[in-house]
Each structure stands twice: as C-alpha cells, then as structure tokens.
Amino acid sequence: xxxxxxxxxxxxxxxxxxxxxxxxPLSGPNKxxxxxxxxVWEHKTEKGQVYRATITPKTGDRYWVNxxxxxxxxxxxxxxxxxxxxxxxxxxRFLTLQCLESPGDIAPDSYVFAHYQVLDQHNIRIRIPxxxxxxxxxxxxxxxxVRARLKDNSLYPDKGSDWLRISExxxxxxxxxxxxxxxxxxxxxxxxAENP
Numbered sequence: 001x002x003x004x005x006x007x008x009x010x011x012x013x014x015x016x017x018x019x020x021x022x023x024x025p026l027s028g029p030n031k032x033x034x035x036x037x038x039x040v041w042e043h044k045t046e047k048g049q050v051y052r053a054t055i056t057p058k059t060g061d062r063y064w065v066n067x068x069x070x071x072x073x074x075x076x077x078x079x080x081x082x083x084x085x086x087x088x089x090x091x092x093r094f095l096t097l098q099c100l101e102s103p104g105d106i107a108p109d110s111y112v113f114a115h116y117q118v119l120d121q122h123n124i125r126i127r128i129p130x131x132x133x134x135x136x137x138x139x140x141x142x143x144x145x146v147r148a149r150l151k152d153n154s155l156y157p158d159k160g161s162d163w164l165r166i167s168e169x170x171x172x173x174x175x176x177x178x179x180x181x182x183x184x185x186x187x188x189x190x191x192x193a194e195n196p
Contacts, residue, residue, distance in 0.1 A: 029085030040167035127160030
C-alpha cells in the first residue's frame with residue numbers, strides 16, 4: 001500500500017498506487033455529506049513529511065478533495081485532486097475517491113478507498129483497506145471482498161494515520177485552495193509546566 005494512502009486518503013501516495021486503485025467505485029454516494037470531514041487536515045509522518053488534505057463540499061453528497069505532499073520548495077510539492085463521496089459496505093463507511101489529477105502515480109478516473117474514523121472535532125483517523133480484488137473488479141465484487149475481510153478482521157493491515165484539522169472551510173464550487181480560516185472552536189493550548 002502507498003504510504004500517503006496510509007497518511008489520508010493517510011486520504012494516499014509515496015510508494016505508488018499500483019495495486020491500490022480500482023476501475024470502479026465501491027458504490028454510488030450516500031444521501032448526505034459527513035460535515036465532520038470538511039476542513040483542512042494535516043498529517044506528519046515519523047520522518048517529518050507533511051501531507052495536507054483540503055476537503056470541501058462539491059454538492060450535497062460529494063466532496064472535492066485536494067491532497068498535497070508538501071515539498072521543501074513549492075516546485076517539489078505534489079498535488080492530487082479527487083472527487084469523493086461516502087460509500088457504505090454493511091455498517092462500515094468509506095471515502096470513495098476518484099482521481100481527477102495526479103503527478104502520474106495514480107491513473108486518472110481510477111478509484112481509491114479510505115476508511116475514516118472521526119475521533120473528535122479536530123482529529124480523524126484514516127485507514128486504507130487491504131482489498132483482495134482485481135483492479136477491474138465490479139463494484140459488487142469489491143464490496144464482496146470488503147465484506148469477507150471485515151468478517152475475518154483482516155481489512156486493515158495497520159492502525160492508520162491520524163490527521164489534525166488546522167483550518168475551517170467554506171462552501172466552494174471549485175477545487176481551488178482556500179485561504180486559512182481560523183477554527184471556530186480552537187484546540188485548547190497546552191499549559192507549560194511550572195518549574196518548582
């Protein structure tokens with residue numbers, strides 16, 4: 001699996017997406033968006049690599065998802081654009097992401113999937129499911145493979161990646177980056193321990 005996938009969509013992208021992308025979605029979109037997912041999120045790897053994901057609403061049931069692998073210079077930053085929605089398989093919810101643009105490691109119009117868990121208002125955990133299916137598998141075959149892995153508790157090979165919300169978003173019909181919007185309910189500041 002690609003490390004950036006573990007980082008978003010964990011969101012999605014260091015070792016490459018071969019074997020992790022599919023020609024079909026898990027399903028069509030659910031009825032509504034989960035507004036807890038909206039915002040600008042960051043994930044920092046153990047090696048210090050920073051990924052930033054901006055999730056904005058596109059319609060009442062679809063998202064724009066912009067993922068950046070930040071480089072030391074602007075020219076070294078990699079940008080990935082997706083259209084996404086929530087898919088359900090049994091009681092589990094997944095982000096289905098259709099690639100619109102990538103630097104070449106994800107085929108246009110292919111799909112990647114990420115399981116999300118809202119930890120609190122500023123933290124989410126993303127896990128990339130291990131799906132044993134051919135890249136050309138139908139949506140039905142993909143859901144069947146996911147159900148089999150859910151049943152034997154082998155769908156997620158690792159604990160996933162935690163993402164921190166760093167900015168609010170507003171409704172936008174484009175996938176352009178948004179200016180920083182302070183959090184309406186900011187994180188509490190850590191208190192410094194006093195020296196006795």
